[in-house]
Amino acid sequence: MPQPQKHLRTCNLCEAMCGIEITHDQGHILAIKGDPGDPLSKGHICPKAVALQDLHEDPDRLKYPLLKTPEGWEQISWENALNEVASRLRNIQAKHGNNAVGIYLGNPTIHNLGSMLTLMPFLSALGTSNRFSATSVDQLAPMLVAMKMFGNQLMIPIPDIDRTDMMICLGANPMASNGSLMTAPGFKNRVKALQDRGGKLIVIDPRLTETAKIADEHHFIRPGTDALLLMAMLHTLFRQDLVDTGRLTNHLQGINIVKNMVVGFTPQKVARITGMKAKDIRQLAINFAKAPSACFYGRMGASTQEFGTLTNWLITVFNTLTGNLDEPGGVMFTRPAVDLPGLANVSGNTGSFNSRKSRVRKYPEFGGEFPASTLADEMLTPGKGQIRAFVTSAGNPVLSLPNGRKVEKALQQLDFMVSVDFYLNETTRHAHIILPPTGPLEHGHYDLALNMMTVRNTAKYSSALYKPMPDTRHDWQIFNELTRRLQSHSPLKWAASEAQYLAIKKLGDEGMLDLALKAGPYGRQPEALSDMQKRMARFMYKRFPASGISALLDVSPYSRHTRGEQHNLSLKKLKQNPHGIDLGPLQPCLPERLGTQGKSINLVPKLFMKDIVRLQKRLERKTKPAPDSFALIGRRDVRSNNSWMHNSERLVKGKNRCTALLHPDDAKKLGINNGDNIIVSTRIGEIELPAQITEEIMPSVLCVPHGWGHQRTGTQLSVAEKHAGVSVNDITDDYSIDALTGVAAFNGQQVTVSTIKIEKNVVRLNDKRLASSSAS
Known part of the structure; x- marks a missing residue:
């Protein structure tokens, strides 16, 4: 009789990349546990991993193409679906121009190997400038800072938590996320190890988060004032003569400019705005600077706010001026097996900013994309370049973008829309065709993007685990087929595109990954090269470190930092080691790895310096908010990440998590009791949800989670509909932005809170008034 088998894999439902062990009996999953042999997660697992089984078995998951008809959704063949999509897109572009088609990529895209490998050819074939993604509702700020300071948008510093003596978390909750732009599964265990070796974790946040509860210190701070805090901490460094840039001193520009820049931002002045005491601000800076090693880390709360770019810039400057950049225990850079940052340096594709502006609001592009805060405008505003057709991949912008109702309105008036998605959700219900890819357990997985963010290589x-069901398609197959159909029909271009199509089809995602691993810094030594050629390559590497040849060698097995001959990575070797292979701790790599001219770091990019004036005005503002006015912040739950996870009963069961947290003092002023439904409103609308009164939130701050709002009709999410909640983005103002980038300021927006009023025979509910007769 067959015995249960074990299948090892990486959970791809969030950034943590936890290793899991799936016990199954002839394909039927019996249990999902953490894999203690995984070199990164070491047995840690969070509740989300069970959703892999739920997703695979979900009767609501789509498997075959759907066409919207007057009678409803109709299943059609892949050939007809792909031909129809390509034909509709081409016809609209032929009539209105390439930019008449827009595209939005959701964040699950980066968790998918096939999508990562085939999206660029697809985007090239699509040929539109109207590109949008989750980047501009998530991590654009730290990526822009990386581009301006290190010359490469992918060179994001990662906290070396496993070797640090002090860690400061600002606007981040890794206990719920296990790290974001810091892949650190088992964060609680890593903090315990930090504390056991005498180190400290300090959390600065408007809420006593799950991370704050295990920290050594927690400081409340008013939302949106993080940049002011950092200016005051930098002021303290110079005032106390604590600036120490270590071995990078000769590669830094602008230290004196920073010193002059922070003169007016004293802890005393900043304390009034931030809500933190001046003595605490000073002591934080002093303790950090004097620690043997320390890392300052900020995330969503620090990025998606009015001064998100400045905050991320100042975090990097602070880490640098305390000697904690590119040093063990500080913030460091990864060396992934498929070295995307290194390849970007070699190709020169290290990022772009403001090379063009969006049509309606004139927002700057970043990395070829416009801020998603203006997506709806580009659809609703008539004129040349108006988006008339739309492509979505693994995204739900109706729930994830600001002013979701406006986004909804914009989708309703499109000429054509296609979605690559396996759910009929709040966004894809507006599509004319849905192309569902296979599920996570039906294809192989390797994290190309997230390996750039790990705390250990x-x-x-x-x-x-499962063979794909008959007549289903992987993401890479869908994009490859669409790319072929969209390519130009000129003979020369057609021949090149056909060759590309055939190569991708033959190699598949596994074949492409194998080539990348072999050519990467831990890959196989080229056997065809003679010993003389190998010695010559190493000589060129050492003799001409700034040359293009050296840069190319740096992302190959000849990398001086990896000694690739000891690893000989290939797909075959990874398959032989299903737990994963440990490539070692993060290693210092600057200045060689910089993509800047002259291999130097500019501490004061002009773009950021110009925004200091706006920050100064914020410091001088003295307006006092009304008693019913609150600063809005979001929150993350360990059982949730993307909105589609709400269709897993095991992840949504229990007490309602879509609640508004507010402080007891605020509740008393407004006459609100715990559990009362309240109205939260802004200029664009209002939502109704239960109040949860707690001292874990700062006074005058309201906290509402994102990703809910499953009450809309026309979806096929049977579990989520029973736990609908409300979408906080139905009230987030799409004109509340970081002025530097156009990125939506989800955190720190002012909202008004009121109780539900019953006046005579009219009951106010959401944005409707339901009249009832006194007789009833």
Whole structure:
């Protein structure tokens, strides 16, 4: 009789990349547990991993193409679906121009190997400038800072938490996320190890988060004032003569400019605005600077706010001026097996900013994309370049973008829309055709993007647990087929595109990954090269470190930082080591790895310096908010990440998590009791949800989670509909932005809170008034 089997893989439902062990009996999943042999997660697992089974078995998950008809959704063949999509897109572009088609990529895209490998050819074939993604509702700020300071948008510093003596978390909750732009599964265990070796974790946040509860210190701070705090901490460094830039001193520009820049931002002045005491601000800076090693880390609360770019810039400057950049225990840079940052340096594709502006609001592009805060405007505003057709991939912008009702309105008036998605959700219900890819357990997995963010270099490949169902398609197959159909029909271009199509089809995602691993810094030594050629390559590497040849060698097995001959990575070797392979701790790599001219770091990019004037005005503002006015912040739950996870009963069961947290003093002023439904409103609308009164939130701050709002009709999310909640983005103002980038300021927006009023025979509910007769 067959015995249960074990399948090892990486959970791809969030950024943590936890190793899991799936016990199954002839394909039927019996249990999902943490894999203690995984070199990164070491057995840690969070509740989300069970959703892999729920997703695979979900009767609501789509498997075959759907066409919207007057009678409803109709299943059609892949050939007809792909031909129809390509034909509709081409016809609209032929009539209105390439930019008449827009595209939005959701964040699950980066968790998918096939999508990552085939999206660029698809985008090239699509040929539109109207590109949008979750980047501009998530991590654009730290990526822009990386581009301006290190010359490469992918060179994001990662906290070396496993070797640090002090860690400060600002606007981040890794206990719920296990790290974001810091892949650190088992964060609680890593903090315990930090504390056991005498180190400290300090959390600065408007809420006593799950992370704050295990920290050594927690400081409340008013939302949106993080940049002011950092200016005061930098002021303290110079005032106390604590600036120490270590071995990078000769590669830094602008230290004196920073010193002059922070003169007016004293802890005393900043304390009034931030809500933190001046003595605490000073002591934080002093303790950080004097620690043997320390890392300052900020995330969503620090990024998606009015001064998100400035905050991320100042965090990097603070880490640098305390000697904690590119040093063990500080913030460091990864060396992934497929070295995307290194390849970007070699190709020169290290990022772009403001090379063009969006049509309606004139927002700057970043990395070829416009801020998603203006997506709806580009659809609703007539004129040349108006988006008339739309492509979405693994995204739900109706729930994830600001002013979701406006986004909804914009989608309703499109000429054509296609979604690559396996759910009929709040966004894809507006599509004319849905192309569902296979599920996570039906294809192999390797994290190309997230390996750039890990706190330790590792590599791991997960084979598929299940064979795809008959006549289904992987993401890479969908994009490859669409790319072929969209390519130009000129003979020369057609021949090149056909060759590309055939190569991708033959190699598949596994074949492409194998080539990338072999050519990467831990890959196989080229056997065809003679010993003389190998010695010559190493000579060129050492003799001409700034040359293009040296840069190319740096992302190959000849990398001086990886000694690739000891690893000989290939897909075959990863399959032979299903737990994953440990490639070692993060290593210092500057200045060689910089993509800047002259291999130097500019501490004061002009773009950021110009915004100091706006920050100064914020410091001088003295307006006092009304008693019913609150600063809005979001929150993350360990059982949730993207909105589609709400269709897993195991992840949504229990007490209602879509509640508004507010302080007891505020509740008393407004006459609100715990559990009362309240109205939260802004200029664009209002939502109704239960109040949860707690001292874990700062006074005059309201906290509402994102990703809910499943009450809309026309979806096929049977579990989520029963736990609908409300979408906080129905009230987030799409004109409340970081002025530097156009990124939506989800955190720190002012909202008004009121109780539900019953006046005579009229009951106010959401944005409707339901009249009832006194007789009833």
